[in-house]
Amino acid sequence: MTRQSAIPTAVPVLITRPEPQASRFAEDLCAAFGAAVTALKTPLMAEVLLTPDLPAGPFGAVILSSETGVRAAARLRDAGQPLPGRAFCVGDRTAEVARASGFDAISAGGAVENLAALILSRPDEGPLLWLRGQDRAGDLLSLLPGRQVAEAVVYAQKECLPTAEAMAVIAAPGPVVVPLFSPRTARLFVQALPETRSATLLPVAMSGNVAAALPPDLARLAVVAERPDAPAMIAAISRAISLGVP
Numbered sequence: 001m002t003r004q005s006a007i008p009t010a011v012p013v014l015i016t017r018p019e020p021q022a023s024r025f026a027e028d029l030c031a032a033f034g035a036a037v038t039a040l041k042t043p044l045m046a047e048v049l050l051t052p053d054l055p056a057g058p059f060g061a062v063i064l065s066s067e068t069g070v071r072a073a074a075r076l077r078d079a080g081q082p083l084p085g086r087a088f089c090v091g092d093r094t095a096e097v098a099r100a101s102g103f104d105a106i107s108a109g110g111a112v113e114n115l116a117a118l119i120l121s122r123p124d125e126g127p128l129l130w131l132r133g134q135d136r137a138g139d140l141l142s143l144l145p146g147r148q149v150a151e152a153v154v155y156a157q158k159e160c161l162p163t164a165e166a167m168a169v170i171a172a173p174g175p176v177v178v179p180l181f182s183p184r185t186a187r188l189f190v191q192a193l194p195e196t197r198s199a200t201l202l203p204v205a206m207s208g209n210v211a212a213a214l215p216p217d218l219a220r221l222a223v224v225a226e227r228p229d230a231p232a233m234i235a236a237i238s239r240a241i242s243l244g245v246p
Contacts, residue, residue, distance in 0.1 A: 010038040012169045013177040018045045042166035044188040045157035055150040060125035061086035072154035073131045074101040090115045111228045116143035173198040175244045181206045186213035202244040204236045
């Protein structure tokens, strides 16, 4: 990643992800841009792990469509809930966390469509259990015709208000980069915006669906990542800064 050394002042980047993803992404930003950006953590959601009664098994594998789902699954397993060891994971980071939690994880390397394609490419080993969040960005079940898939909501994302520091940056003149990782985060960010603001907002969306959740004026400015992962978001932030900073 080329550092933005030509930028005269640090560009604020509002990190709207929940923890612990927010801290990890802040580290990625500092590694990629150095002093060219100021990473400001302002999570708009906080994870709440749930303890539901799971559907009756046995299951051939679990489906994990987020890193938070992995933590929820590990918590349920450690509490005595029987879960299979095989895990189909939406992306590389989710699979990495799943392996660290003791699952035999296979990464789809992308979005929910890639996850469905991975599952359909494998032999049918019996019913699957999708451990998902209360809010879901994609309809995985409709992409798995002919497969038996049960589901359980194992976590929720509680809404959080932006920090005072984030609101002060939005109120001041100058460019502000806003990476958005989900449609819900995009909606929460827009809801939190004051009626008047001086900052020039530069949205960076993880996917077209995320950009579509923005109002037209911000959607037109959005830079969409080429892939739904953190390295692609870093690259998209670089493009947004190049386009938005004189």
